[in-house]
């Protein structure tokens with residue numbers, strides 16, 4: 017594995033640097049503090065994420081927050097390129113690529129791939145081929161510890177620790193064993209359980225057999241009894257039926273016997289009733305005959321009463337007729353006179369009405385006439401229109417004159433204003449008013465004079481305007497008066513005409529009234545006469561219906577009634593003589609009859625009922641015989657049945673007891689069967705558990721063996737015995753490698769031996785390195801020259817690396833020649849050159865010009881501002 021390139025971003029003094037390692041020996045050169053070691057730090061960080069100085073955060077360039085380092089490695093034998101990229105702080109962009117294909121992301125996984133795939137072991141590389149400033153010889157002092165570290169011997173210690181894997185496996189096995197012991201105990205107790213269970217099952221089976229036999233016997237008995245009971249049940253049913261029938265028949269018989277007891281008594285009552293009824297019938301018939309006569313007498317007496325009434329009424333009517341007929345005759349003349357006057361009045365009626373009509377019109381016309389004449393009296397107040405008109409004309413003339421005067425005055429004002437205005441516009445010096453010379457003084461004088469005149473004229477105009485206002489007011493007043501006077505005049509004239517027309521009409525009306533006057537007066541006098549006659553006439557009309565003929569008719573009727581009364585009286589006395597009872601008895605006869613009828617009906621009803629009863633009872637006498645027969649038959653059958661209720665109850669009790677016994681046996685049997693089934697299941701379960709436990713128990717000896725083996729292993733591994741054994745196996749290999757390498761370095765030693773002892777946990781290891789010169793004497797390492805020591809130290813580093821790594825790809829030396837004198841430096845350079853045959857790539861950080869000379873690639877590092885920069889392939893002095 018070779019380092020091809022490293023890129024640093026914000027890493028220590030580098031802001032952004034890229035370095036390629038193109039030679040076999042690559043020298044990184046530059047002044048102190050230029051940033052050379054930083055590049056080595058970058059390589060170590062990129063490979064192992066290990067800060068070689070301080071802590072991880074110190075690696076970030078001051079003033080920045082993140083840092084990135086990327087290294088490119090090549091494995092020429094396999095033709096692979098690896099790119100590792102790491103960030104501070106670690107991020108998901110940390111990655112390792114194989115030929116550009118990602119192998120892993122995340123820092124811990126990247127570190128794992130570096131170890132597993134690139135086979136770059138951190139402990140080995142940092143202890144051997146990566147040599148920090150001034151560290152070359154420290155390998156002598158630390159060899160034992162280095163070996164312990166690079167051989168990962170601490171892991172052996174961890175193995176036998178009380179926290180270590182052996183211990184925990186042992187513990188696990190012990191726990192398992194403990195559990196298995198418990199299983200064993202369990203197994204034994206289960207075996208005991210199994211035996212108990214089997215015994216119980218046997219017992220249960222025995223019980224079951226005897227119970228089933230008993231049950232069978234009882235069931236047989238039960239069946240026999242059931243059969244018996246069925247027969248008894250049938251008998252019982254019939255027995256109960258017959259008993260009921262018997263009871264029924266007895267009750268019926270008793271009832272009938274009771275009923276028939278009074279038959280003779282009833283028959284006697286029947287005879288008595290018959291006789292009574294016959295007597296009643298006779299009595300009733302006698303009374304009936306008397307009653308008939310009484311009824312006839314009643315009719316006659318009523319008729320006599322009616323005829324007497326009629327007679328009285330008729331006598332009164334006859335008297336009334338006689339009186340009224342007399343009065344009627346006396347009123348006859350007055351009635352005739354009334355009728356005649358009535359006729360005359362009818363003839364006059366038309367003229368009378370016409371007179372009245374005209375008279376009422378005439379009266380209202382006279383009233384109107386009177387009103388009109390009064391009204392005209394008021395129009396007599398006279399208004400002189402002509403005078404008013406004259407006044408108006410005068411005022412109008414005066415107004416006209418004043419208006420003319422006012423116009424003239426206004427014209428004068430306008431003239432004067434024009435003069436004032438024109439004064440300003442005048443050109444030349446001739447006065448337009450007076451034609452004299454026109455200077456400013458003259459202008460002023462004219463203006464002042466004109467203004468004074470205007471003022472005077474305006475006062476006059478105001479006076480005229482006031483007089484005009486007054487005159488106009490007066491004019492309007494007069495005009496109103498004239499208008500009113502004219503209206504009055506027209507009204508008066510129309511009223512006068514109306515009055516004249518009315519007067520003419522009145523004259524006409526008076527003429528007509530005179531013509532009608534006589535007829536009117538006559539009508540009124542007859543009317544008066546009629547009023548007096550009217551009462552007599554009315555009375556006469558009321559008496560009109562009384563006639564002589566009717567009177568005669570009534571008197572004839574009266575005679576007839578008198579005759580009929582005679583006949584009725586004689587008939588009555590004849591019938592009364594036939595009736596032998598006194599008068600007070602008569603009124604009670606009809607009551608007696610109804611009384612007897614009621615009694616008769618009552619007794620007849622009783623008789624009918626008694627007869628029906630007797631009939632029924634006679635029939636019942638036959639029924640008694642029939643029922644007696646039936647009772648005898650039933651009794652005979654009951655005797656034959658031979659049923660005993662007490663015995664029957666006994667039978668039922670026995671059946672119930674047996675039934676209970678069988679049931680409880682069945683329950684017990686099913687309980688035992690259930691228990692048997694459960695026991696069998698338990699047994700099965702126990703068997704399967706036993707089987708499982710058996711396989712567990714079988715493991716016990718095996719585990720016990722394992723435990724004792726483990727104990728032995730732990731004893732063997734603890735202590736430093738094994739470690740030393742391992743080391744002693746590696747040691748010859750390292751020694752051989754060392755001597756091999758040293759022979760290439762051209763030194764005067766035949767052999768170097770390496771002895772060391774690994775310390776314990778807190779004990780420091782011991783190292784003894786001895787060189788044998790060609791003469792065969794041995795020399796302690798301290799006794800050798802500085803150059804020899806450096807050579808051996810480098811050789812030893814390479815020897816260890818070679819023993820433990822597949823191949824050594826590179827070696828990094830940080831300032832190896834520092835603190836060396838001239839001679840030793842030269843020796844070291846020779847050795848480095850020689851090392852080329854062992855390490856294909858060497859990277860040296862140096863100040864030494866001679867180192868540059870042996871290098872085939874120079875990397876110049878310098879400060880540019882406050883950042884480090886890199887120039888490749890040239891020396892710094894070029």
Ligand SMILES: Nc1ncnc2c1ncn2[C@@H]1O[C@H](COP(=O)(O)OP(=O)(O)OP(=O)(O)O)[C@@H](O)[C@H]1O
Pocket residue numbers: 027028029030046047048049050051052053054055074075076077078
């Ligand atoms: N985190 C950091 N950020 C920026 N600069 C840093 C940081 N840590 C250290 N430095 C500076 O980086 C510079 C380079 O240090 P480095 O050890 O690489 O120098 P060098 O070239 O090896 O010098 P020398 O020849 O003296 O060993 C030093 O000046 C140091 O002060």
Ligand SMILES: [Zn+2]
Pocket residue numbers: 447448449450451452453458462
């Ligand atoms: Zn003038």
